[in-house]
Amino acid sequence: MKKIVFDFEHTLVSQSDIEKISEKLTPEIENIKKQQTLKYKTDYASLYVPFDPELLNIVEAIIKKKKKLDPYVLIVIGIGGSNLGTIAIHKALQGDFYNEKKDAMKVYFADTVDSDYLENIVQIIEGYLISGKNILINVVTKSGTTTETIVNFEIFFELIRRYRPDNYSDYIVVTTDKDSKLWDYAGQNAMDRLEVPKKVGGRFSVFTPVGLFPLGVLGINLKNLLDGAKSIIKDCTTEDIFSNPAVLSASVIFYHYKKGANIHDLFVFSKYLRSFGQWYRQLVGESVGKKFNKEGDLVEVGVTPTVSVGTVDLHSVAQLYLGGPQDKFTTFVTVQPKNEIYLPKIDVFNTFVENIQGKSVSFIMNSIFGGVKAAYENDGRPFVSVDLPAVDEYFMGQLLQLKMLEIMYLGYLLNVNPFDQPQVELYKKETRKLLSK
C-alpha cells in the first residue's frame, strides 16, 4: 500500500539529540491519547473530529438538500481558520483552473473587506443571479462575530434577497458555534445551520463542517479525507518516536529553532499545494507565536512560517536560501502528479537546454528538486522532506492531520498553549475604537 514517505536524514540534529528532545514528548503523547477519549470536552477536541460518526452524516444531509436547488456557484464567506483549510484541500485536489471547467460547480471565496475584490465578486455573482442561475452561500464564522465575515455576509444577503425575495433563506447555510447570536438568527430565519464543535478552534477545524460542507458541495470525497486523517493519528501517537512523523517533525523544528533558525520554510514542489502552505502558515503562526508561556512568563517565542513554491521560487529566493544567513529550517513537500507529459524531441531545443528532449516533465521536476536537495546538503542547510504518493483526499487528510499534531507537539516543546491567540485582541480592540468614531 502507498504511504507518505518521510526523510529525516538531512537535519543538523544528532541521533542522540533527537532522542532527547523526542523523549520530552512522551508525556504529551500519553496526554493526547487520554484527551482523545474525552471527545469534545478538551482543547484537543479536533483529534476526535474525524472519528465522530454523526458529523459526516449531518453535513451530507445538508449537502444533499442543497444540491436539490441546483446551485451553479458556491460562495464561501469566511476568513482565516474559516476558509484556509477548505482552500488548501480544494486547490490541492481541484487546481487553479477549477472554475474554468464547464461541468463543475464554480466557487468563490469572500474573505476580507477589500472593495475592489468584493466589487469583482459581487458583479460576477449578480450576473449569475440575473441569468437565472442559483447560488449557494456558506457563511463560516466560529464566533459569529468576525467583522469581515459579517460585512461580506451582509452584502451577499442583500444580493440574494433582492434576486430571490421569496426563498432567499434556502440559499444560505450558516456554519458557526451553537451558542452564537448568528446561530440563533439563522434558526429564526429558516436558514440551515451547521455547528462547529465548541472546543475546536478555527485553525484546527478543517475536518468539521467548516471544511466538510463546502468541500463536499464541490465534490470532494469526504469519507476518504476523514479516513486519511484517522489513519495518521495512530502513527502520530505512537510512543515509538522514530516511527512517529509528527513527533520527529516537531522535534527537528524545535531543535533548529533553538539553534537560531527562527524561520521555518515550507517549500512545496507543486503549485497546487501553495494554499496548503497558507493553511499551515496560520497553524504555525497562531499556535506557537506567543508572548507568554504556559506559566504566564513573558517569552516572545515563535517560529516564523514561510511558504515557497518550487520551482518558481528557485528563481526568486534560492539565492538567499543558499547564500544568506543560517536562519532557516526547511520542510520540502513533493507529490506524484496526476498527469504525465512528455516533451517532444526537437533537436534544436537541445541547444538551449541539454538532456531534456523526449523526457517527462515530472522527470525534469524531480531532477531540479534533486539538485536543490543536493545543494542544500552540500551547504549544510538543514531540511526534512515529505513525499505524497498521490494528491488525493486520503493523503491530503493525512497531511493536514499530521501537521495539526506536529504543531501540538511543537507547542508542548516551546511550553506555550497551541490553542489560544490572545494577542490578536490587541488590534481588534483598537479597531473597535476606530469603528465607533
Next chain:
Amino acid sequence: MKKIVFDFEHTLVSQSDIEKISEKLTPEIENIKKQQTLKYKTDYASLYVPFDPELLNIVEAIIKKKKKLDPYVLIVIGIGGSNLGTIAIHKALQGDFYNEKKDAMKVYFADTVDSDYLENIVQIIEGYLISGKNILINVVTKSGTTTETIVNFEIFFELIRRYRPDNYSDYIVVTTDKDSKLWDYAGQNAMDRLEVPKKVGGRFSVFTPVGLFPLGVLGINLKNLLDGAKSIIKDCTTEDIFSNPAVLSASVIFYHYKKGANIHDLFVFSKYLRSFGQWYRQLVGESVGKKFNKEGDLVEVGVTPTVSVGTVDLHSVAQLYLGGPQDKFTTFVTVQPKNEIYLPKIDVFNTFVENIQGKSVSFIMNSIFGGVKAAYENDGRPFVSVDLPAVDEYFMGQLLQLKMLEIMYLGYLLNVNPFDQPQVELYKKETRKLLSK
C-alpha cells in the same frame, strides 16, 4: 497633485541614527546619478530603461502587429524575473478575475514544470485553438537557457505548430538577450524578437520588453507606467535624505536588520497587491541574500522577505507578529480602492458586529488597518507605511521603481553586490548532473 504618502515615524531608529546611516549612502547617491549617464553600459542599467525613447516604440510596434492576429489569449512563458513584474502590475491593475471578463483578452502564465498545472493550461489553450481562436505566445528568458521556460516553450511550440502549421511563427514573440542562441533561433524561424538590454538583470527588468510587451498586449498604459518610474527616480536620487524615500526605506530596513530583525514583512492591505509582494520578495531575496560581500569575504547576510495580505493574514499570523519574537521589520502598503461599496443598514446585523451598519467597506478596511498600526505601535513593533493615492499605472510605476532603488541602496549598506546571484548555480549544477542520467 496626488502623491504616494510615506510614514517613517514608527521605527525604532532615532533621528541621529537615521542621519548617520543615510549619510553613508551619499557616495552611492552620487554614484547612481553618474551611472545613469552611462545608459546601458553599467550594472545600474535598469535605471536608464524608463528614459530610453526607443524601447517603448519597438514594443508598441510589435504589439500593434500582433493585435492584427486578433489573439483571444496571451500565454506568457517565463519564470522569476521574467514574469513576476508582469504579474505584479497585471494583478494590481486588472485583478484576480480578469480572465472572467467577457471583453478582455485572457492571459495565462506558464512558469514551472508542474505536470498537473501544465496539463490544465494546455487543455484550456488547446480548446481555444480547436474552436478557431488565436493565441499569442510570449517566451521570456533573458539567458535563453532557463530550463523551465524552454520546457514550456517546447510544449506550446508543438501545440501551435499542430493547430497552425502554416504560420505558427506569427503567434510567437521571443524576449531574450541579443546574443542568446534563442535570439538567433527566433530570427532564423521568422519569429518576432524583443531584446532585453544586456546589463539589466531579470529582477530589474520589468520596464524593459520583459514586462512592457505582455502588459501592453493586455491593455496597460505603458507610457503612464514609465512616467511613474521616471518621476520617482528623481525623488530617490536626491541628496536631501529626508525627502528621499528609497534612502530612508533602505536605511530603516538596514538598521532593524542589524538590531536582529532578519525578517522584513511587506504587509499589503489590498488583495491585488499580493503579486507585487511576490515580485518584491525576489528583488530582496536575490539582491541582498549573499554568501560573500564585495570583497569576497564569507558573510552570509540577507534579510528574509515575507509577504502578508491584510486583512486576511490578521486571521493567520497576527498572533505571531504581535506576540512572537522581535525579529521583524514591517512595511505596510495601503491603497485607495477604485470602487466604493456601502453596507446596507440591517439592524439585526448590528448584534453580530457593532458600528458597521451603513458604512463603507473601505472605512471598515481603514479602521482595521488603523487598529493594526496602533497595536504595532503600542507593542513597540517597528514599521513604515506607504499609501498609494490610486492603483493605476503611474503609481505602480513609481512603487516598483522606488523599490528597485531601495534595494540598490540596501545592497550598498550591506556591502554586497545587488546585481548578481551566484549561489543559484549550486542547485543548477546538481540538476544538470541528474538530467544527464
